[in-house]
Amino acid sequence: ASQLFKNGVVNQNVIGCFCSHYLIIIQFNRSVAAELTQQVRLLCWVLTGPQFLESRAKHVHATWGKHCNKVLYMSSEESDFPTVKLNVTEGRDQLYWKTIRAFQFIYEHHLDDADWFLKADDDTFVVPENLRRLLSQLNTEDPLYLGRRFRPFIAQGYMSGGAGYVLSKEALRRFVKGHDDGSCTHFSDVEDMALGRCMETMKVTAVDTRDERRRQTFHAFPPDKYLLKQLTKSQPSHLLYEFYERVQGPGCCSDLTISFHYIRPVEMYMLEYFTYHLRPYGYKYRFNPEPRPNVINKGFLIKKVLSSSKIM
Amino acid sequence: MLSEGSSFLKGMVLGGIFCLVLSLLGTFRAGIPSQIEHLHHHLKPHSKEELQKLSQTQMSELTEQVRVYCIIMVTPKILVHWAAANDTWSKHCDKSVFYSSESAKALEAVDLQEQDEWVRLRKAIKHAFKNAGGLRWFFVARPTTFAIIENLKYLVLVKEPSEPFYIGHVQKSGELEYVEYESGIVLSYEAMRRLVEVFKDEGKCPERSKALWKLSEEKQLATCLKYSGVFAENGEDAQGRELFNKKSVGSLISDSMAQNPSDVVEICCSDMAITFTGMSPSQMQVMMFGVYRLRPYGHNFHDSLTFLPPKGSDND
Numbered sequence: 001a002s003q004l005f006k007n008g009v010v011n012q013n014v015i016g017c018f019c020s021h022y023l024i025i026i027q028f029n030r031s032v033a034a035e036l037t038q039q040v041r042l043l044c045w046v047l048t049g050p051q052f053l054e055s056r057a058k059h060v061h062a063t064w065g066k067h068c069n070k071v072l073y074m075s076s077e078e079s080d081f082p083t084v085k086l087n088v089t090e091g092r093d094q095l096y097w098k099t100i101r102a103f104q105f106i107y108e109h110h111l112d113d114a115d116w117f118l119k120a121d122d123d124t125f126v127v128p129e130n131l132r133r134l135l136s137q138l139n140t141e142d143p144l145y146l147g148r149r150f151r152p153f154i155a156q157g158y159m160s161g162g163a164g165y166v167l168s169k170e171a172l173r174r175f176v177k178g179h180d181d182g183s184c185t186h187f188s189d190v191e192d193m194a195l196g197r198c199m200e201t202m203k204v205t206a207v208d209t210r211d212e213r214r215r216q217t218f219h220a221f222p223p224d225k226y227l228l229k230q231l232t233k234s235q236p237s238h239l240l241y242e243f244y245e246r247v248q249g250p251g252c253c254s255d256l257t258i259s260f261h262y263i264r265p266v267e268m269y270m271l272e273y274f275t276y277h278l279r280p281y282g283y284k285y286r287f288n289p290e291p292r293p294n295v296i297n298k299g300f301l302i303k304k305v306l307s308s309s310k311i312m
Numbered sequence: 313m314l315s316e317g318s319s320f321l322k323g324m325v326l327g328g329i330f331c332l333v334l335s336l337l338g339t340f341r342a343g344i345p346s347q348i349e350h351l352h353h354h355l356k357p358h359s360k361e362e363l364q365k366l367s368q369t370q371m372s373e374l375t376e377q378v379r380v381y382c383i384i385m386v387t388p389k390i391l392v393h394w395a396a397a398n399d400t401w402s403k404h405c406d407k408s409v410f411y412s413s414e415s416a417k418a419l420e421a422v423d424l425q426e427q428d429e430w431v432r433l434r435k436a437i438k439h440a441f442k443n444a445g446g447l448r449w450f451f452v453a454r455p456t457t458f459a460i461i462e463n464l465k466y467l468v469l470v471k472e473p474s475e476p477f478y479i480g481h482v483q484k485s486g487e488l489e490y491v492e493y494e495s496g497i498v499l500s501y502e503a504m505r506r507l508v509e510v511f512k513d514e515g516k517c518p519e520r521s522k523a524l525w526k527l528s529e530e531k532q533l534a535t536c537l538k539y540s541g542v543f544a545e546n547g548e549d550a551q552g553r554e555l556f557n558k559k560s561v562g563s564l565i566s567d568s569m570a571q572n573p574s575d576v577v578e579i580c581c582s583d584m585a586i587t588f589t590g591m592s593p594s595q596m597q598v599m600m601f602g603v604y605r606l607r608p609y610g611h612n613f614h615d616s617l618t619f620l621p622p623k624g625s626d627n628d
Contacts, residue, residue, distance in 0.1 A: 033610030062576065067608075129608035224598050227627075250627040255605040269565045269576045274602030277583045280404075280462035282617040283604065286628070 033129050037069065040132040043114035044068035045102055048122040049090045050077045056122035057081065059265040063272040067128040070113055074102045095161075095191040100179055103167075107176045115140045117172050120164040125263040125271045130256040131166065134209060134217065143204040144168040148218035148259075149243035150192075156206045157243040158196020160220040162261035165192070167204075174202035210244065212289055215254040220261050226252035255287045354552075355479055355545040357467045357584065363616040375617055377473065378465045379406035381447040383440050385432065385454050388416040395419060396593035397455035400600050403622040404461040406447060411436040430529040431519055434511055441504045448473035450504055452497040456589060458596050459496055460603055462619050463584045467547055467555060469617070473500040478537050481556035482546040489544045490534030495556035496587040497533070498547070506540035513539075553582040560590045561599070597627060604628035 044065065048057040057073050058081075065071040075083040076090050076098075086101040088094050099119065106117060116135050120126055138144055146166040147159025159165035167175065175198055178184030184198035199206070209217050219226060229249040263271065366374070382405035386394040394410065398419060402408040412421035413432060422439060426432045433452070440450060449468055453459060471477055477500035480491030491497045499507070510517045517536035521527070527535070534544060547555040557564060561581070568580035591599065604621070605628065621628055 031610055031612050033608060036610055062574075127606075127608050129610055133609040223601060224594055227597055227601055228594055250601070253601065253605075255607065256609050257606055266562055266565050266569065269569065270561055271602075271606075273561065273565065273577045273581055274606050275608055277577055277581065278460075278585060278603060279583060279607070279613070280460050280603055280619070281466035281584060282615040282619045283462050284618050284620050285605070285607075286621050287605070289609075 036129065036132040036136060040116065040136050041069045041114040042116050042118060042128055042132060042135070043070045043072070043106065043110055044118045044120060044126065044128070045072040045074055045106060046120050046122050046124075047095065047098060047102070048073050048083070049075050050079065051090070052122050053079060053081050053083070056265065057083075059268045060120075060122055060124075063268050064126045064128065067126075068118070070110065072102075072106070072110075073122075074098060074105075093189040096186055096189050096194045099191050099195060100186065103172060103175055104179070107172055111169070111172070115169060117167045117169075118164055119161070119166075120259070121162050121261065123261065123263050124162060124164045125260045125268055126164055127256075127258055127275055130217065130254075131258045133256060134258065135166070138168070138207070140168040141170050142168060143170045143174055143202070144207050145171050145196075145199045145204045146207045146209050146218075148216065148220050149206060149208070150196075150241040151243045152241060153193050154196045154200050156200055158193050158199070159206070160218070160241075160261070161192030161195075163218040163220040164259045164261075165195075165218075171199065171202075171204045174204055175199070178202045208244070209258070211254040211256060211287075213251075213254070213287065214244075215247070215251060216244075217254045217256065217258040219253065219257065219259055222260050222262050222267065223253065255285065256289070353543065353545040354548050355467070355477075356548055356550055358470045359550065360614075360616070363469065364614070366616060371616055374469060375619075376446075377448055378469055378617075379447050380449045380451050380461055380464060381406065381440055381444055382408035382459075382461070383436050383450060383452045384408060384410045385429075385436060385452070386410050386419075386421060387413045390455060391416060391418060392593050393455040394421075396596045397458075400596045400627065401459050401461065402455075403625050403628070404459075404619075405451070407445070409440065409443075410455075411439070428520070430521075430526075430532050433529050433533065434519060437504065438508055438511065441508050444501070444504075448501040450499045450501075452493075452499065453587070454493070456591075457494065457496050457587050458589070458591055458599055459587045460585065463555070463586045464498060465617070465619065466584055467586065468498065468500070471500070474502050476500060476503040476506060476537075476540070476542040477545065478503050478534075478542050479545045479547050479556075481554060481558060482544045485531060488531060488534055488538070490531050491544045492556070492558055493528070493530040494589050495558040497530075503537065503540075503542050506542055507533075507536060510536050510540045547586065549582040549584055551582070553580070553585075555582055555584065555586045557585065557587055558589045560588050560595065562595075563590065564588075600627045 046057060046060055073081060073083045074086055076086060076088050077083065078085040084105060086098060086105065088098045088101055118126065118131065134146070145159060148163035149157040150160055151157055175184070178198050178201060183201050186194070188194045211217060226248065227250060260271065382402055384397060384402060398410070410419065410421035411432065412423055413427055414425060415421070415423040424432050424435045426435060451459065451464060468477065477498065478491060479498040481495040482489055483492050516539040549555060564580050565576060568576045572579045
């Protein structure tokens, strides 16, 4: 309702009608991406440290960080950057402690600021719009856990840390509860596998994040590792952990890819350029998925209007 | 005897110094930055708003008219790049023909049986013009260049191919403005027709130059075109960003990170860029994904024209 009047002038993107006792406001001419940003709130937290702020975190912030509804940089120290100071020390063996403390921090301070919670490394590249599309068909009150699914150690699989993984609100609650009541412990410093164990213990479901053509959306390596057709017969090592059937070549990766990992700063800006800027004029893409029906439905719009009392 | 000898020597020394100074001055002049002498034309695409005013019929006609014949100059020495171009960007040309210095068993090409680069270029141009069919735009490149043909079409969309156009990244050498070969050369049908005509004139446009210092093919091409009244135009977008690049994406970004750290991508690189150069075959495969597939869901572009993906291709 507040959008009906923008700067004192009627917003041309909105028309209203009094139809059978309800004021129904229909929004058009707004891009689907803008709609999704409002409706699927994503909090991104980036695992980083004081020694990587200049060399890595800065470039995350200059590229995909700003496409999240909220972005937090988790470190062991406070800085101007800005970072969140967690009660941890630096080091590869501290990564799972950092993860636990980060999720606890978010649970305590930001639970209501978002619907979904993404963890990424400072060398992960993420396309939040494509993540929102995936999430828009799911319910955040369900215990769900999404990412690039790996197979060993955990029966339902676990999500690669570097490719980034997402917890629903309920999954986050269960993760924090698990560490509170001792169901989950710091039994290993392998962050992604240990978190996967906790998810399994707390009965959080691992989701298949492949697109409609069974192409992967989260990637644990840079694009060239998957896109090039391998000439050797032996299976490349990075595909040995895969939960789903391994695909090498153009079928590896969804058009609506969500993440890549081991991305150095130059490649961060390159991926930003390819994703958001460079495009072939007039090109009819081969993959044109239908918009997910749950995103904009009458019920949601009507609810939105009734709950705002500015007009009625 | 001695005094004559010393005068002769003095003369020789003076003459030598004079020659040295002249040649130094010559190189110094070529180094003058282009801001001082800025004569070449800047060619930009029509704005998207203007394009939306065109009718459906006009749009169909333009789709026909804007088809591109790609002339790709290869040698067996660069076989991997040849194969890469064949499997990537050249599939988006309406017709792509590879012209080779000699035949190679692995890949199909028109064998020009010629080692000289300028003669090869002339032969390729003549062949392409003769076999153009209904195609009215021509793009000359080496396979080390990566081209986004749809954006080439967007650049020339409302330009008349029956008028002479010679477009690319323009450089200046002395008085001559020429399009750099490395970042690709665009020629309209009329420019091609005039070229084929002036090729017959051994005086203005010799096939094998008798000069002591041979000009590069790009400069010889520019000279021949200049004699036919065709002048080089620099391809740019509405913000003045280059559309034809003789660097790779990575290289441009790297430079931009150093020069414009707070706005890396916006300043250096056009949304509608046409060419990049110096990329490896692997980088070209990744480019295909980056250009033709990877995108964020939900952003709407209301382009006036539609270009369909090529048949039988799996990487775009």
